[in-house]
Amino acid sequence: MRGWWRWALPAAALPVLALLYWGLGQDQRRLPSALEGREAPAFRLANLYDPSDSVSLSDFEGKVVVLNYWASWCIPCISEHPVLVRLRETYDPEEVALIGVLFQDRPENGMRFIEELGGEWPLVTDPGSLTAIEYGVYGVPETYFIGADGVVALRHDLAVTWDLVERNVDSLLVARRGGAAAGS
Amino acid sequence: MPRAWRCGALAMVLFAAPAVAQTVDGALDGIERPAAPGDPVRTAEIDQRTAEIGATLRCPICRQQSVAESSARIAREMQDVIRTMLMEGRTAEEIEAYFVEAYGPWILLKPRAEGMNLIVYAGPGLAFLLGGFLVARRIRRGRGRDDEERAEPAAPDHLRKADRRWIEAALRES
Missing domain, CATH: 1.10.8.640 (Cytochrome C biogenesis protein)
Structure with missing residues (x-):
């Protein structure tokens, strides 16, 4: 009974050490997303090629949306670009929409990037990064996988890989088809 | 209107204008201007x-x-x-x-005091209280031991008293 407090100190240190161990095990570059599981913020942004035209998230209602923030100065964006091209070629645009949002870049640089690397999907600009901030974007590339119900399923903050895209889009398509079957 | 009256009216307007402006400004005090x-x-x-x-x-x-x-x-x-x-x-x-x-x-640079964040806010205070408790306990025990030692005669005195008693007893017997 007398020496109980001799155990109290190590016992009190245990949670601190456990917390330290857990913290050190975390990837500090990965940042939490507050948007996952919540409805994607609506936006209407000017078309990169024709500023008088605009693209809105609601234009793709009922579709799986892959929203990709990119820039011509971003090196990982170059490495992930073939994956986005493959995504556009693989999936039916009636089911899966891909939207590219140019982040902190000049439109002419963005257009040159697409000219060189190819890509046929809606591309928009985001002056003042207003939409990027609303989505909680930290940097580029960042990709949001949005279900047909408009809810953000995943935010990926590094260059996407084909495995990641396929896994998430397929899963959202299954949910979309399930939802459509239940609705009919 | 006679000329004199017109001059008088103009003078009154000119004199009254700042006062009116002041009143309007005063009325706008406290109102959030866009x-x-x-x-x-x-x-x-x-x-x-x-x-x-x-x-x-x-x-x-x-x-x-x-x-x-x-x-x-x-x-x-x-x-x-x-x-x-x-x-x-x-x-x-x-x-x-x-x-x-x-x-x-x-x-947020300063986390909100809720959920797991409470550990951050309450942890140092609790650690301080625990540390204070342990230090106070140590000090109290130390003082108790000192009092006990003060209450009892020192070991050499004991020996001297015993020795004296033994010597006295031996003398009485002899």
């Missing part, structure tokens, strides 16, 4: 409040710096958003909530 671009007083106030709110938010790029300190472009754009929201009449709490909704509580 911010106009270029309004120097308003802009200085908005700038100050923007910096104050920016100082509470973490820069997403330079994560150890606040939005107000960082020179990263996203930080400057976040400051523009804060400024616009202030111009729209939003409160600091509403602006903070907006950024927390987008980025999560991570964006």
Whole structure:
């Protein structure tokens, strides 16, 4: 009974050490997303090629949306670009929409990037990064996988890989088809 | 109207105008005027409040710096958003909530005192209390031991008394 407090100190240190161990095990570059599981913020942004035209998230209602923030100065964006091209070629645009949002870049640089690397999907600009901030974007590339119900399923903050895209889009398509079957 | 009357009326208007203006200004005191671009007083106030709110938010790029300190472009754009929201009449709490909704509580440089964060706030206080308790206990025990030692005669005295008693007894017997 007398020496109980001799155990109290190590016992009190245990949670601190456990917390330290857990913290050190975390990837500090990965940042939490507050948007996952919540409805994607609506936006209407000017078309990169024709500023008088605009693209809105609601234009793709009922579709799986892959929203990709990119820039011509971003090196990982170059490495992930073939994956986005493959995504556009693989999936039916009636089911899966891909939207590219140019982040902190000049439109002419963005257009040159697409000219060189190819890509046929809606591309928009985001002056003042207003939409990027609303989505909680930290940097580029960042990709949001949005279900047909408009809810953000995943935010990926590094260059996407084909495995990641396929896994998430397929899963959202299954949910979309399930939802459509239940609705009919 | 005779000329004299017209002059008198004009003089009254000229004299009364500043007073009327003062009354109108006084009536507007305390009423929030809409911010106009270029309004120097308003802009200085908005700038100050923007910096104050920016100082509470973490820069997403330079994560150890606040939005107000960082020179990263996203930080400057976040400051523009804060400024616009202030111009729209939003409160600091509403602006903070907006950024927390987008980025999560991570964006706050000072975590909210809720959930697991309570450990951060209460931990040092609890550790201080526990440490104080242990130190006080040690001191109390130390004092108790000193009192006991003071109450009992010192060991040499004991020996001397015993020795004296033994010598006295031996003398009586002899």
